[in-house]
Amino acid sequence: MNEDKELVEKTLKGEKKAFEMIIQKYQKPLLNYMGRMVGNMELALDFTQDVFVKVYSSLNTFQPQYKFSTWLYKIASNYVIDYWRKKKIIPLSLNQQSNDGSEHFSLQVPDDEPSIVQKFEIKEIRERIEQALSMIPDYLRELFIWRHINGFSYEEMAEIKGLPVGTVKNRVFQAKEMIRKLLEEKL
């Protein structure tokens, strides 16, 4: 974390190498986020590149009291939202927020649920998860990717999206169960 801030400071002082190190550190996780959000590798590479350019151009607005990675992903998330807004393909906005807290989703363990453990090898489950990911709402997919692919904590995700931690936890849970349901439907 402090390493990021040092690199930012050095970049602002004109050290190009420092920004190159930032790119090298974040290019892979950012590409994995973009790739799964837009579902097209070429586009994901372009977007990842554009996000780094945007990050560089607004580096002087970065406030050191925040975590650099959350700031970077906030820029990336806004970039994806803008892209979808321009393309007018955002039926369920990534910014969708529940103001009344009525979206809480809860599930009891059912008496008889189909087992994916017995049916598939882990490799096949992964392939099916990739397919199912593209079928869930964008705002749930984004949080699922951050949590289980990028490895963010719930608190970090809440900071990026400006949502309460409880809402984020519940949405990630919704995403997981939605994906699981899709896997079951394909049994």
Next chain:
Amino acid sequence: MNCVRIEQIYLYLEKELPPSESKKIEEHLSSCLKCSKALEERRLFLRAAEGLPAFDVPPDFTQKVMAKIFPAEVSLFGWLAALAAAFSSMIVALLIFVLVINQNLPRFLLSFTHTLGNSIKNIALVFVKFYKLASLYFKLLQQFSQELLKGLSLLTTIISPEVQIIIITITLILVFSFAYGVRRKFFAGEEP
């Protein structure tokens, strides 16, 4: 304890619960087959989700981004080096050419500079002539427009405003009639 809710199972697996709650869940799991099965299902699901294959970044990606952010700046030394390289390549090319056509170098250089000088002279002459003609044409146009303006201003002082309106109206009618006639001439036989 009642059966565990599914969201609690996930939080338990992700170690997001306080130790006291985790302990309660563990106690319940030891005696509830349904919840144990649900937990195993979610454990496998999370293992699969967290092990999704990562996308590979192209090896030149960092350099591409850096090039986009910091476009290459050529220093003065770089420019001088490029000029020197271009000049020396020209000399080498010239020498090769002379060798190929098997001519005496001083004689070839003399004829080459002569031809080059003549070409430059001819181009310069054409340019000068064109410039003279263009400036003459511009002067004529300027004089004509000045005379036209003088004439018009004289007419407006002599002729009363009513007659001026009649003249302008007649001129407009003539212009439109002419334009209509031209149109008929060119599009004769076509459907309106």
